[in-house]
Amino acid sequence: MNVLLRLLLLLTIPIACGIEEKKMGDFALLPSVHEFTVTGISNLRPSEITYCFSPGGHALPPMDGILATMKGTDSPKNAQLIFDIDSLLDISSEGYVLNIQEERIQLSGKDEAGLFYGFKTLAQLMQDAKEQEVYLPLCSIRDYPLLPYRAIHLDVKHHLDKMEYYYRLIDKLASYKINGIIIEFEDKIQFKRRPGLASADAFSITDWRRLSDYAKDRHVEISPLTQGLGHSSFVLKHKAYAHLRDDPKSDWAYNPLDPETYEVQFDLYRDAMEATPYGRYLHVGGDEVHTTGRGSDQSALALQLTWLNKVCRFAEEKGRIPIFWDDMPLKDAGVWASMFNTELSQEEVDTLWTQNEHKLLKFLNQFPKNCVYMRWNYQAPHALGNEKAMEWFRSHGLETMGATAGQTRWVLMPQNESNIDNIKAFALSSIKNGLNGLLLTLWDDDSPHFELYMRGMLAFAEYTWAGEKRSKKELKSAYRNRQYGYETAADSLAFIDQLEGPVGYWKNLLLKKPGRNLLRREENPMEEVIDLPQADHPGEWSKKYRERLDEAKTTLARTDSVAATLTRLKTLARNNTYNLGIYEQVTHLVRFSNEALLKLKSYDEAPNESARKKALEELDQLSKRFTELRKEMESIYGKTRILHKPEDYILDQDHHSHLANQSLSFDWQFGAELLFLEKLEQSLLKELRHIKP
Numbered sequence: 001m002n003v004l005l006r007l008l009l010l011l012t013i014p015i016a017c018g019i020e021e022k023k024m025g026d027f028a029l030l031p032s033v034h035e036f037t038v039t040g041i042s043n044l045r046p047s048e049i050t051y052c053f054s055p056g057g058h059a060l061p062p063m064d065g066i067l068a069t070m071k072g073t074d075s076p077k078n079a080q081l082i083f084d085i086d087s088l089l090d091i092s093s094e095g096y097v098l099n100i101q102e103e104r105i106q107l108s109g110k111d112e113a114g115l116f117y118g119f120k121t122l123a124q125l126m127q128d129a130k131e132q133e134v135y136l137p138l139c140s141i142r143d144y145p146l147l148p149y150r151a152i153h154l155d156v157k158h159h160l161d162k163m164e165y166y167y168r169l170i171d172k173l174a175s176y177k178i179n180g181i182i183i184e185f186e187d188k189i190q191f192k193r194r195p196g197l198a199s200a201d202a203f204s205i206t207d208w209r210r211l212s213d214y215a216k217d218r219h220v221e222i223s224p225l226t227q228g229l230g231h232s233s234f235v236l237k238h239k240a241y242a243h244l245r246d247d248p249k250s251d252w253a254y255n256p257l258d259p260e261t262y263e264v265q266f267d268l269y270r271d272a273m274e275a276t277p278y279g280r281y282l283h284v285g286g287d288e289v290h291t292t293g294r295g296s297d298q299s300a301l302a303l304q305l306t307w308l309n310k311v312c313r314f315a316e317e318k319g320r321i322p323i324f325w326d327d328m329p330l331k332d333a334g335v336w337a338s339m340f341n342t343e344l345s346q347e348e349v350d351t352l353w354t355q356n357e358h359k360l361l362k363f364l365n366q367f368p369k370n371c372v373y374m375r376w377n378y379q380a381p382h383a384l385g386n387e388k389a390m391e392w393f394r395s396h397g398l399e400t401m402g403a404t405a406g407q408t409r410w411v412l413m414p415q416n417e418s419n420i421d422n423i424k425a426f427a428l429s430s431i432k433n434g435l436n437g438l439l440l441t442l443w444d445d446d447s448p449h450f451e452l453y454m455r456g457m458l459a460f461a462e463y464t465w466a467g468e469k470r471s472k473k474e475l476k477s478a479y480r481n482r483q484y485g486y487e488t489a490a491d492s493l494a495f496i497d498q499l500e501g502p503v504g505y506w507k508n509l510l511l512k513k514p515g516r517n518l519l520r521r522e523e524n525p526m527e528e529v530i531d532l533p534q535a536d537h538p539g540e541w542s543k544k545y546r547e548r549l550d551e552a553k554t555t556l557a558r559t560d561s562v563a564a565t566l567t568r569l570k571t572l573a574r575n576n577t578y579n580l581g582i583y584e585q586v587t588h589l590v591r592f593s594n595e596a597l598l599k600l601k602s603y604d605e606a607p608n609e610s611a612r613k614k615a616l617e618e619l620d621q622l623s624k625r626f627t628e629l630r631k632e633m634e635s636i637y638g639k640t641r642i643l644h645k646p647e648d649y650i651l652d653q654d655h656h657s658h659l660a661n662q663s664l665s666f667d668w669q670f671g672a673e674l675l676f677l678e679k680l681e682q683s684l685l686k687e688l689r690h691i692k693p
Helices: 112-132 163-175 205-217 239-244 259-275 300-317 327-332 346-361 384-395 416-432 450-466 472-484 496-506 516-521 540-544 546-572 577-604 609-620 622-637 666-682 684-691
Strands: 010-015 018-023 035-041 051-053 081-085 096-100 105-109 137-143 149-155 180-184 221-225 281-283 321-325 372-376 399-407 437-442
Touching: 081 112, 096 112, 105 112, 112 137, 112 163, 149 163, 149 221, 149 399, 149 450, 163 205, 163 450, 180 281, 180 437, 205 221, 205 259, 221 259, 239 259, 259 281, 259 300, 300 321, 300 327, 327 346, 346 384, 372 384, 384 399, 399 416, 399 450, 416 437, 416 450, 416 472, 416 496, 437 450, 450 472, 450 577, 472 577, 496 546, 496 577, 516 666, 540 546, 540 577, 546 577, 577 609, 577 622, 577 666, 609 622, 609 684, 622 666, 666 684
Parallel strands: 051 081, 081 105, 149 180, 149 437, 180 221, 221 281, 281 321, 321 372, 372 399, 399 437
Antiparallel strands: 010 018, 035 137, 096 105, 096 137
């Protein structure tokens, strides 16, 4: 029977009052289970599963959702569910066996985590059965993960969500069998040892520790990422620490030859580890940085390895496994580009390494052996050069782990179908090569709402646990089923991919050329805003921007379709309507900018003065409409998200042009729109003010 559980069995069962027709439901488990055999339909309704018993005396794990009311009993007699831990099960760690019989359910976990995940699978079966008003299937399930460590990256460097949102996130991750989080704190923790570095809105060490406690009870292990050699503007932007800069003019990187660098970093590590006491890892960063040691004669690679050895020794002394982004040694060796070039043959990759490997071997003895070298690749994990790099680390006794991405430099929402293809490729490669795990990075650089990362996260859960058991289309359907409810699984209700193109087009729609992220750097950013029509040259503007205007019409048609689907989904969804509300806000913002362009076209092509005045009046309403749109968007986003930075917050030099790092308020989200409206007011709308009586 198909493991996707699209089961349409129809059984007729006689009962005392006549004949009751029982239908097998449509059970879209996510992640997929490895072995699932269905033999019929049980006599168990979800509402009847209320009591459970453990022969070994094991306590019920924390439950939410449909199992939240489950109660333990001292006797198996009245229990619908018998559960236990059996360490002798012939199954890998975190595995479980689930059997649903006519009147009873048997669940055995290899260990506590396996038992917990068995409950989560049962909860999904029960939820689907409840929504469809069917009985549970007679079935046996044998399930286990293919990758032991399945972690997401929670990046809070540019904003925080409300703490209660993180608790609900833990519940969601646990329900999909994701068992790790690496939190990139930066200044969002109230440092005890370096209190001047914390943002005024940072959560306390106790707050983060309580979240770690909650996660641990749900088999989610939280480890910290405290940026090291580079990406250190959150420290070096402060005058009190500017003397530690490698380049006195740049707040990007520490000087690795200054002993005080390590005093500061180790204090930050200590606080971060106190906040995440159960994490096995300490991610030290180390990517995208060349240092000179304040003009020393040492190479960038030698300096980086000096730093890396010191922080790795510290981690080992504190009982943590250090993780290090591996890109800089590979860049210094001249093999970096091969990791993203999918056109290179194996021979070409091998030749490139043969020519350059000596640059790495020269320093091989200085590569710490206790470190995990994290091979991040967000676009082409299947490239032969990427696999070659991971093989090189392993062949020299250096542990490696992959990092894929569910969100990178995308605005408003993730693109490329939530990056599903690349997530899948890296997960399958990691499984094939026997790696310990995989990290899903979720960067806050341009800071879409975290709710919009969910599809990528669930794809990651699918492929790291189960491997390739579903097609992409089936996965997307299962995502909708699990996220919103059974009735939303139909392909006709898919909308996310439809919205990606309009969002990508929106980013630079109101600008002369691509560069929304760079507006802050411009001496006169208003000059980067699209030209406006000239009253004495009617029609010329529309000709100049014909292609852009044609695309705007197409985009509005697409967003109309998405809006209609969202409206339909909100009537059908049983869960996560807030998530749909966030997508609605994205749609509204995209529509506004495209509609604004078409209103300019109406003005430019107005056939007479009356039409021209009417077009100007409609343009005059844009500012009011935008104010209302922004207010609604901030209201919806603000239900879970802290939108504004503290008034005394110091913005750093923004070396990578992160939108979310460019203002204290939520203005960064609307930079191009605000400039456009200002330009409109300063030029075209002056004409309206002049002709008004």
